[in-house]
Amino acid sequence: MANSASGIAVSDECKLRFLELKAKRNHRYIVFKIDDTVQQVKVEKIGTHGETYQDFADSLPANECRYAVFDYDFTTDENCHKSKIFFIAWSPDIARVRTKMLYASSKDRFKRELDGIQVELQATDPSEMSMDIFKERAY
Numbered sequence: 001m002a003n004s005a006s007g008i009a010v011s012d013e014c015k016l017r018f019l020e021l022k023a024k025r026n027h028r029y030i031v032f033k034i035d036d037t038v039q040q041v042k043v044e045k046i047g048t049h050g051e052t053y054q055d056f057a058d059s060l061p062a063n064e065c066r067y068a069v070f071d072y073d074f075t076t077d078e079n080c081h082k083s084k085i086f087f088i089a090w091s092p093d094i095a096r097v098r099t100k101m102l103y104a105s106s107k108d109r110f111k112r113e114l115d116g117i118q119v120e121l122q123a124t125d126p127s128e129m130s131m132d133i134f135k136e137r138a139y
Contacts, residue, residue, distance in 0.1 A: 008106040009040045010113045017043050021071055022085060022116040025049065029056040032067040032110070034102060041067065041110055053131055060126075065103040066090045067110060069117065072134050084138050087117040093124050 014032055021027040028051045033044040044066065045059050056070055068088040075081055089107050091100050111117060119137045123129040 007039050008034055008102070008109070010110055011040050011042050013043050014041055014110075015113055017046060018069060018114045018116075021069060025071060025083070027071065028052075029059070029068060029070040031056075031059050032069075034065075034106065036102075041106070053134070057126055057129070060088075060090045061092075063092055063094050065092070065095050065099050067103070067107070069114065070134075072138055074135065074138050076139075082138075084118045085116055086134065086137070087111055087114065087120045088129055089120070089122045090129075091122070091124055 014030075017027065017030050021030060026049055027046050028049050029047040030043060031045040031047075032041050034040070035042050047056055047059065053070070053072075056068070060066055060068065068090060070086045070088060071083055072086055073081070073083045089103065091103055111120070121129050121133065121137065
């Protein structure tokens with residue numbers, strides 16, 4: 001179903017891959033891209049469970065917007081192993097204004113399709129989604 005604000009639909013693959021990440025923990029991250037030609041959010045890249053945060057950060061283009069989810073594993077001060085699913089709205093300053101507006105107007109609708117997101121980050125440059133920020137926001 002298309003988003004009434006922006007006209008953007010969400011592909012079934014987006015929902016399926018997110019469910020795999022959430023339930024089976026078999027992906028480290030997923031990068032999503034709005035395909036302008038078909039007015040739909042699609043999966044652009046899936047990171048295997050063995051990939052690192054740096055692999056994830058490197059998969060976001062420096063000059064284009066994306067949505068992403070990242071499965072962040074951590075150990076608490078009480079030595080408990082946990083993980084949280086982060087939603088990242090990546091919107092670099094140098095991206096085209098029209099593209100930034102499209103991603104901004106579609107974000108809430110898209111995020112609602114991904115039931116189970118625990119933390120949201122908005123980032124315009126890599127420092128706004130550094131590993132330190134993940135650690136800080138996970139607790």
